[in-house]
Amino acid sequence: xxxxxxxxxxxxxxxxxxxxxxxxxxxxxxxxxxxxxxxxxxxxxxxxxxxxxxxxxxxxxxxxxxxxxxxxxxxxxxxxxxxxxxxxxxxxxxxxxxxxxxxxxxxxxxxxxxxxxxx
Amino acid sequence: xxxxxxxxxxxxxxxxxxxxxxxxxxxxxxxxxxxxxxxxxxxxxxxxxxxxxxxxxxxxxxxxxxxxxxxxxxxxxxxxxxxxxxxxxxxxxxxxxxxxxxxxxxxxxxxxxxxxxxxxxxxxxxxxxxxxxxxxxxxxxxxxxxxxxxxxxxxxxxxxxxxxxxxxxxxxxxxxxxxxxxxxxxxxxxxxxxxxxxxxxxxxxxxxxxxxxxxxxxxxxxxxxxxxxxxxxxxxxxxxxxxxxxxxxxxxxxxxxxxxxxxxxxxxxxxxxxxxxxxxxxxxxxxxxxxxxxxxxxxxxxxxxxxxxxxxxxxxxxxxxxxxxxxxxxxxxxxxxxxxxxxxxxxxxxxxxxxxxxxxxxxxxxxxxxxxx
Numbered sequence: 240x241x242x243x244x245x246x247x248x249x250x251x252x253x254x255x256x257x258x259x260x261x262x263x264x265x266x267x268x269x270x271x272x273x274x275x276x277x278x279x280x281x282x283x284x285x286x287x288x289x290x291x292x293x294x295x296x297x298x299x300x301x302x303x304x305x306x307x308x309x310x311x312x313x314x315x316x317x318x319x320x321x322x323x324x325x326x327x328x329x330x331x332x333x334x335x336x337x338x339x340x341x342x343x344x345x346x347x348x349x350x351x352x353x354x355x356x357x358x
Numbered sequence: 359x360x361x362x363x364x365x366x367x368x369x370x371x372x373x374x375x376x377x378x379x380x381x382x383x384x385x386x387x388x389x390x391x392x393x394x395x396x397x398x399x400x401x402x403x404x405x406x407x408x409x410x411x412x413x414x415x416x417x418x419x420x421x422x423x424x425x426x427x428x429x430x431x432x433x434x435x436x437x438x439x440x441x442x443x444x445x446x447x448x449x450x451x452x453x454x455x456x457x458x459x460x461x462x463x464x465x466x467x468x469x470x471x472x473x474x475x476x477x478x479x480x481x482x483x484x485x486x487x488x489x490x491x492x493x494x495x496x497x498x499x500x501x502x503x504x505x506x507x508x509x510x511x512x513x514x515x516x517x518x519x520x521x522x523x524x525x526x527x528x529x530x531x532x533x534x535x536x537x538x539x540x541x542x543x544x545x546x547x548x549x550x551x552x553x554x555x556x557x558x559x560x561x562x563x564x565x566x567x568x569x570x571x572x573x574x575x576x577x578x579x580x581x582x583x584x585x586x587x588x589x590x591x592x593x594x595x596x597x598x599x600x601x602x603x604x605x606x607x608x609x610x611x612x613x614x615x616x617x618x619x620x621x622x623x624x625x626x627x628x629x630x631x632x633x634x635x636x637x638x639x640x641x642x643x644x645x646x647x648x649x650x651x652x653x654x655x656x657x658x659x660x661x662x663x664x665x666x667x668x669x670x671x672x673x674x675x676x677x678x679x680x681x682x683x684x685x686x687x688x689x690x691x692x693x694x695x696x697x698x699x700x701x702x703x704x705x706x707x708x709x710x711x712x713x714x715x716x717x718x719x720x721x722x723x724x725x726x727x728x729x730x731x
Contacts, residue, residue: 269393269394269585272658272660273658273659273689291711296394298660
């Protein structure tokens with residue numbers, strides 16, 4: 240698992256990465272009430288806004304962590320946005336991205352480095 | 359940045375696990391451990407205790423000594439019948455400006471020989487200056503600095519507060535009564551900002567922590583932060599000054615005609631005589647070009663303050679408050695739309711991040727209020 244400074248976690252599944260947000264981020268957001276997911280088959284560039292999360296407090300963006308193509312999105316979140324608070328590391332993944340260049344992951348933090356960042 | 363002020367309940371907020379944020383110059387609890395959603399629902403089901411000590415409490419006393427003179431003086435600043443307020447009763451009011459805009463909204467209670475005003479935290483310095491500038495010839499204006507203010511709201515509020523002060527059970531909505539708790543003089547009104555039955559209680563600063571501890575020891579009472587206060591008031595259709603009303607909105611545009619009693623309107627015995635009367639009286643008769651309405655987004659995407667509203671391709675308004683309604687289980691907003699599009703049921707669209715999403719004009723409140731009338 241890799242982590243971004245934007246509190247996203249990235250899990251590699253073959254040539255895909257699965258993207259979600261950390262427990263810390265979910266806690267900071269508060270109760271999530273709406274998730275706007277990207278379309279599949281969308282090409283994204285690292286840093287593009289990919290997902291909008293609306294919590295009881297405000298809207299926040301999740302950015303694409305790497306260049307690639309969105310190949311799957313988690314439709315469960317449309318009906319049950321609260322999953323982001325209940326199961327941020329599991330059931331509440333946002334999208335899967337087919338990565339152009341896996342070496343783009345190299346710059347991201349491992350778990351220890353992320354834990355240090357939020358401590 | 360100026361130092362943030364703290365209310366007398368600051369230590370209690372910290373001990374209750376509050377997340378503190380700057381609000382109107384104060385360090386205030388936006389939420390406690392359960393979070394906004396659970397705190398909101400707790401208030402609707404049981405009773406929520408809110409620290410609203412940042413709000414301004416001001417006594418207005420006529421130099422003549424009679425409360426009628428204080429009321430007549432205040433009527434020169436608000437389009438409200440203050441003289442018509444009976445002793446022991448409270449009423450919603452608005453400070454207006456010469457342009458017919460709203461300087462602040464406030465509550466006015468008539469006590470035996472004075473009026474007690476409760477004004478918004480962010481406006482209190484300006485409000486006090488406004489009172490002094492306009493009324494100091496006839497009245498003494500005394501900001502209350504040795505009292506805190508808490509609100510206890512929800513269906514269990516009466517039973518909880520009655521454990522400490524049994525006589526509150528005899529109060530009805532908008533009553534204002536002074537009662538004792540173990541010798542501590544409380545100024546209590548049966549009112550609030552949630553759409554629920556409940557009370558606002560002014561407590562001497564040095565007693566408020568003990569008072570709050572006694573309430574929180576009751577199992578139906580939980581501390582509630584400003585986050586839930588906002589979603590509760592929005593479900594109840596109540597305006598937030600600075601968002602939904604301000605100096606650019608008139609009382610008629612803001613759909614607050616109900617706050618302007620007949621006696622202050624054209625043809626009434628004390629018609630006009632408040633700042634902006636020309637415009638406000640005219641709008642009462644003829645209507646205004648835009649109107650504050652409820653707006654229910656038809657998808658799950660909340661429409662927040664600033665969202666532009668369209669009828670077809672034409673911009674017809676703007677959202678001024680928007681959030682998710684935990685009791686509605688749906689997003690809800692209020693805002694201003696051109697009057698011809700303000701009919702309940704009118705289907706409009708809102709521009710959410712570049713997408714036009716459907717939104718329907720709805721009656722306020724979104725959820726029926728449960729005041730003890």
